[in-house]
Amino acid sequence: MAWMLIVGSLLLAWIASLCKIFRGSSSSFRNSFLNTGGALRKRNVLLVVAHPDDESMFFSPTISFLTSKGHNLHVLCLSMGDADSKGNIRKDELYQACAILKVPLQQVKIMDHPDLQDGFGRVWNHTLLAKIIEGEIMSYGIDSIITFDNYGVSGHCNHRDVHYGVCKFLHNGPGNKIDAWELVSTNILRKYSGPLDIWLSIIHVMQHSGEVMHFLLNEQPQKSFLAMAQHSSQWVWFRKLFVAFSSYTYVNTLRKIKYM
Secondary structure (H helix, E strand, C coil): HHHHHHHHHHHHHHHHHHHHHHHHCCCCCHHCCCCCCCCCCCCCCEEECCCCCCHHHHCCCHHHHHHHHCEEEEECCCCCCCHHHCCCHHHHHHHHHHHCCCHHHHHEEEEECCCCCCCCCCCCCCCHHHHHHHHCCCCCCEEEEEEEEECCEEEEEEHHHHHHHHHHHCCCCCCCCCEEEEECCCHHHHHHHHHHHHHHHHHHHHCCCCCCEEEEEECCHHHHHHHHHCCCCCCCHHHHHHHCCCCHHHHEEEEEECCC
């Protein structure tokens, strides 16, 4: 009987968490992200990812927030995800997913550089990454960058290299003109806690008051499923389970990158 009580409690908590998500949040944490005070100013934001499908699996709450607030979002994907020789297919899938996520397709750029190919064990040059990122910053007047942290959610080397490439760019001297944010990686229990992680994210932000952090709820998690489904070459059973149970479908915690 004890296990039934535990399962029932978890089910109720899951439902309560989903209700909070669908009702939206008036939290000051959410509303203050990218708001420097006074009227909300539209930002030119660059989301930097490693592979097609990163945007849907990990960053959909952030993308949903940015588009809903009218920010001008650009997506830079630093590879075509060609590890299985499906790069051209995955490129088209990313465009389809971005259409679902309301990112203008002319603001989506997918690289196919010979030194930036998808795969475990393929080290990406951080100086090269910094140069590419700098080009995007200058071309589109970017004032905010969002990317992975130094663990990269899953520990994938390409995710981690993207983080270090962004840091390399920041250290090269843009000064304080660029707001840079990293997606906080969580432990495995939180990672697969689904919408329950919204409560843990709130506690995490409050406990780390010495750092600048924000949590963003995904008020349309069904859109994450639809966007990820556009990546049909990757939409196998274990990724379907990942999207259903991953906390990154429901909430993102962003931490300001310190680079000065």
